[in-house]
Amino acid sequence: MPDSEFEIINRYFARKAFASKNIILGIGDDAAVLSTPADKQLVVSIDTLISGVHFPAQTSAADVAWKALAVNLSDLAAMGAEPAWFTLALSLPEVDHDWLAAFSESLAAISSAYHIPLVGGDTTRAALSITIQVAGHVQSDRALLRSGAKPGDQIFVSGNIGDAALGLYALQQELERTDDIIYLLERLNRPQPRVEAGQRLTDIASACIDVSDGLFADLSHILRASGVGARLRLDHIPLSEAAKHFLSEKPQLLPTIYNRGDDYELCFCVSKENCAQLDAVEKRLDCRLTHIGEIVAGHELQVFDREGKVLDLSDDSYDHFAEKV
């Protein structure tokens, strides 16, 4: 094959990185060199997206690139971190210039939108997979953790829950592309990580996680890490208009939206005293922050329907070793 690893990196990735004061040396040497502001700590996370597992094989190169960085940015958002830089390990079955051009353009677009430059990478020949490691900065000892929730704290989510799960269903069932379904697919393929919300919550929230595996599964991580229980009101969980329309026709999909992931919204807890500050935060965001329940003593997650009946939660949330898209 005529195209070497070096040519791929130079042609598609090195030129598209932008300057940042924390980048001393970017792509092109054995490693990148970065500075971390003296009063900040570094927050890092690594995530792999595999074709056919984390996104359907027919997903466009542009959507794959967007999602690969977005899901990692969502981890930074959950910690309240400001995006700083990322590295990319890209496995490709062959050198496809159309694919690489679309992928790298889209990656540059989200990289620029969230002010996070690419500083290093590796390309290898194998089935399509994208591994990204992101790094962000937080004020020292101010990272939002899963472990700080206390009984009495109120539980909130950003944005709406379940759009991506319904989008995936529509894709798998090859449903007609109505406006609603186009919206749901956009939410599946182009998640908007809540980076600004996360940063604004560092002084307010007691615990936070991003909803990647499903709302109930992810909230359960907070409960386990904090040693607490929770009570949720099912009808308080915010849904988009598109999701409501879709569910009115297919009510049997209701459990899916709480048990499947890919929302990339934030689920967070706030003490009663701090709740008053949320209105001011929400005004500066492009998403709603919705109250969905309360942290209680114990270790159980109880979900109540509109009539106050406790739901039976069978745990079929997405697990990477249990299920494929």
Added chain:
Amino acid sequence: MPDSEFEIINRYFARKAFASKNIILGIGDDAAVLSTPADKQLVVSIDTLISGVHFPAQTSAADVAWKALAVNLSDLAAMGAEPAWFTLALSLPEVDHDWLAAFSESLAAISSAYHIPLVGGDTTRAALSITIQVAGHVQSDRALLRSGAKPGDQIFVSGNIGDAALGLYALQQELERTDDIIYLLERLNRPQPRVEAGQRLTDIASACIDVSDGLFADLSHILRASGVGARLRLDHIPLSEAAKHFLSEKPQLLPTIYNRGDDYELCFCVSKENCAQLDAVEKRLDCRLTHIGEIVAGHELQVFDREGKVLDLSDDSYDHFAEKV
């Protein structure tokens, strides 16, 4: 499959991480939290190893783990950085507990040997591949780059060149496991990244790279980045006793050892004034530092044989999109 991603991380990886003063929060939240010493910069590199591409499919889990971290540590060595932390993205075709136990034990062993804790990871279900992103610390603005070589600088390599290439040949040809071949295979499967050498060279060397793609290809990266040429003496390039024995029987393999990679030695340049300091450095290392040539004006790499004749260098160095093991 009964084993979830969370169980794999907790059972095999989370418990084996060790404490370090720079690790504020390790595995278990949305991201890790790390501190960087105020007078240091961060050096980061990411590398993927694919089964059947970067290591033969029959390689043991223990050797795969060792090599996956070693090749990344070698990038830190080439920058003169002190290992700080790493993240791991592991794709597995299935949950194989014997494999995972051997892999995680070996990863913990090299992690401990080089004082670099695992701080985060992701496991996915796909063909076997291992992506590691390492981070190290250097004194601010003291990282060893490829771009500092100047005419008159002397060129050195650490250790011996070509053992891994011969080991790979022996493996592919299924040669009998003599002592020599066992040694060469050990060099292929368990490279010793020259982390200490790199750190001791930061104040002495003008340019440095690790030999991962082949000595000539990697030295060429220094030449291109520095805008210089070089003259090498082929018979000065250091070979192990095992490699010499092997080559005495198969002299046709001589070009292989300069054009194939996986040595993970350092190739570096030192000004004439600084050469006097190398003896003291070498005494504190467990590897030799061998003078192999000189940087000259121009942009050509010229290699001379014992009789002073210039060799014809056909570039068949290893390229990830050109060749498989």
